[in-house]
Each structure stands twice: as C-alpha cells, then as structure tokens.
Amino acid sequence: MSDVKGPPADVTFTVTVTRKDTGKVESYEMEGYILSEPPIEATIPEGETQCLQP
C-alpha cells in the first residue's frame, strides 16, 4: 500500500442503489478514508543475527 501513504485523501460521493426486488431507490452520501499501511513483518534468515536496538 505504499502508493497511498501520506496525508489522508478526501473522497466523497453519493451512491444510489435501486433494489432489484422492490424497485426502491436508496441514496447514501459516503466518505472515503485512506488507511495506513499495516507494518511489514520481516523474518530473519537462519544463521543471521538480529541487530540489537541501542
């Protein structure tokens, strides 16, 4: 997800759903939120040592 890192973007839109069974029309005002990238889990190969934190 590196290409969405950074300041949160603003996304807004209106979704309209027309129900197939009833014909009812529903409208929703929506907002989007850019999520932070989850941390990358790294593994240390066998035979190598982990650097100690100071």
Add this chain to the structure above:
Amino acid sequence: MSATVTHSNGAKAAATNAVTALIGASGFLRFHPTGSTVTTPGANIASLPFSATAFAAANSTTGVATANAITSDTNATGGTVAFASFQTSANAAIVHCAVAASASDINMTGGLVVASGDTVSCSALTYAALSQ
C-alpha cells in the same frame, strides 16, 4: 514530535491531477467487502465504469477534482460495502479507501448492503490527494 505540512494551492491541484491521471482511460470505480487492500482489492460488489477520462482537472484553488459521468452497474454482484477503489482498465487500484456513510436517507447500521442484481449508481464523486 509532529508537524503540519501545508501545500500551496498549485501543489494540491498538481497532486490530485497526478493521481487521477494514473487511472488512465476507461477505468473503474469499484466497491469491495472487508479484507480488500490496494494491492489486492479482491471481489467486486459493484463495478462502475468511469468516463474515458475519469476526472476533470482539479480545482486550482482547492485541489479537488470531480469525476466525470460514471456508468451504473445494473447487475451488481452484491455484498456489504467496506471499501472503494479507483482502478485502471487493467484492474490495478490507484486509490483505495474505506468508505462509510456521512449522511443517508435511511438507517445504514451494519454498512451498505448491496443485493445481487441491484443497480448501483454513483454521482458527485470528488477526490483530493492532499487535504492541506
């Protein structure tokens, strides 16, 4: 320590235009269930084609771009919407975001549920890459 980064109007518009340009010709607005990511958007609840040019140029002051006409999906696959993405014609997600209702005309507790065969339309889609 944290700091606030502020961009000029020109920078905000340029950033938005750079991102929307990545969608390219004939991209899609797609909705996805929980578990979707930008690298693996996953199942499509509904797939709505953008116009050949997805967004108009960003406002030079606000940096906000408005999407050109979006074609409805008249036969949605269905599911509970948790994410939306702007994708290229080759199905690569350029923008991926969690979505929630900011206001609605009915109670939407539990999320937006789209049934199979429903028609899903989208209007007034705006995007800004930088908020400040």
